[in-house]
Every structure is written in structure tokens, then in C-alpha cells.
Amino acid sequence: MLHAVVLGFTSETRFLRYAIWHLGGYFPYLPQQSGYNKRLRKSRAQVNALIRVLDQDTGL
Secondary structure: OHHHHHOOOOOHHHHHHHHHHHHHHHOOOOOOHHHHHHHHHHOHHHHHHHHHHHHHHHOO
């Protein structure tokens, strides 16, 4: 959901609607809500690690 927050979305549904409409041409497949949620839960550890790395690099 980090990408959705960066783009200013507060709702997953709104972000997915935006992504399908505006970004669909860049990706061969965009999951629907349930598939998105499954992938988001599985990637939680990777996202947390990325946030830690960015925190160390930027000092914010």
C-alpha cells in the first residue's frame, strides 16, 4: 500500500480502480481486490525491510 499512500490514496479500492485505469498498459496483469490483498500480506516483511533501509539511508 506504500505506493498508494505516495500517490495520495486513502482507499485500496480507489487505488486499484486508478491503477487499472491509468497503469494497466504498463503491466500485463493487475490483480483484483482479493488478489491484491493476498500479495500485500505476503510482501509485508519485504516492505518493512525496505522502509528500514530507506530510514537508514535518508536519516528521516
